[in-house]
Amino acid sequence: MKNLPFDRPGHFYRGNLHTHSTRSDGERSPEAVCTYYREAGYDFLAITDHYMQRFGFPVTDTRPYRTPEFTTILGAELHAEATEFGELWHLLAVGLPQDFTPPQPDESGPALAARAVAAGAYVAVAHPVWHAMTEADVLAISSAHAIEIFNGVSVDHNDRADSMYMLDLVLTRGRRVFACATDDAHFDPKFNDTQRGWVNVKAEALDPDALLAALRAGAYYSSTGPAIHDIQVIPGEEVYVRCSPAERIFLTGRTWQSTFVHGPGITEAHLSLKNFTSPYGIITVRDPYGRRAWSNPFWF
Ligand SMILES: [Zn+2]
Numbered sequence: 001m002k003n004l005p006f007d008r009p010g011h012f013y014r015g016n017l018h019t020h021s022t023r024s025d026g027e028r029s030p031e032a033v034c035t036y037y038r039e040a041g042y043d044f045l046a047i048t049d050h051y052m053q054r055f056g057f058p059v060t061d062t063r064p065y066r067t068p069e070f071t072t073i074l075g076a077e078l079h080a081e082a083t084e085f086g087e088l089w090h091l092l093a094v095g096l097p098q099d100f101t102p103p104q105p106d107e108s109g110p111a112l113a114a115r116a117v118a119a120g121a122y123v124a125v126a127h128p129v130w131h132a133m134t135e136a137d138v139l140a141i142s143s144a145h146a147i148e149i150f151n152g153v154s155v156d157h158n159d160r161a162d163s164m165y166m167l168d169l170v171l172t173r174g175r176r177v178f179a180c181a182t183d184d185a186h187f188d189p190k191f192n193d194t195q196r197g198w199v200n201v202k203a204e205a206l207d208p209d210a211l212l213a214a215l216r217a218g219a220y221y222s223s224t225g226p227a228i229h230d231i232q233v234i235p236g237e238e239v240y241v242r243c244s245p246a247e248r249i250f251l252t253g254r255t256w257q258s259t260f261v262h263g264p265g266i267t268e269a270h271l272s273l274k275n276f277t278s279p280y281g282i283i284t285v286r287d288p289y290g291r292r293a294w295s296n297p298f299w300f
Pocket residue numbers: 077090126127
């Protein structure tokens with residue numbers, strides 16, 4: 001279970017990986033966005049403005065807004081023509097160098113994603129269910145580290161924030177990919193799009209390079225509320241979970257496979273692997289308000 005973060009040295013740092021500012025279609029300046037997240041208690045932030053000609057291909061420079069307690073990772077949301085249904089690709093690239101070469105008009109989404117990965121970025125397929133991406137679309141981004149399984153702004157845009165279904169499809173196809181929850185905050189008053197989804201990354205220091213390495217290694221979990229304190233996998237026996245008070249703790253896998261415990265305010269679970277034959281597992285913790293935390297997929 002080498003991608004599970006709990007036995008790694010270091011601390012968990014909370015961050016939002018997907019945010020827009022006035023450098024593209026967001027409503028607040030990069031400085032105001034950083035101040036908002038810092039004051040909300042986040043440890044780090046990636047501003048990921050739309051990397052498009054009409055915005056001047058921004059890799060928004062947030063370095064001036066770092067403090068000893070708050071850091072930033074540079075990034076962008078990359079776009080190319082076109083998904084199976086003819087829509088623009090939306091690809092989250094966190095850890096993008098400032099001199100990243102703008103996409104060529106004929107550069108495909110998969111080629112652009114691969115170029116961002118080669119440049120050192122953590123790349124996630126953004127909001128597949130919101131934009132009705134097909135399974136073939138997601139599988140085509142073969143270099144992606146992750147799929148965005150929760151996207152905050154889509155909660156109030158078309159109520160299709162949850163892409164867990166797509167994650168399970170591609171995992172069942174054999175693709176090894178991680179998950180992430182994000183805000184995709186624009187600070188538009190039409191949307192309640194902040195503090196909706198985040199990641200908790202285990203790293204030895206609050207340092208952009210350390211956070212980025214941990215993201216690429218899958219050493220984090222995603223949340224819309226609950227905290228996961230520990231997951232231990234004992235192959236062939238059980239998965240042990242310790243978390244903040246929850247009402248249900250699930251281990252899920254291929255197709256409909258599931259084992260769970262439930263009860264008011266439960267903070268741990270011993271989930272038996274006896275009848276669980278999925279090659280991979282995901283822990284989901286759900287609190288009484290329906291908020292969830294998800295482990296990254298792990299493989300037995
Ligand atoms: Zn997008």
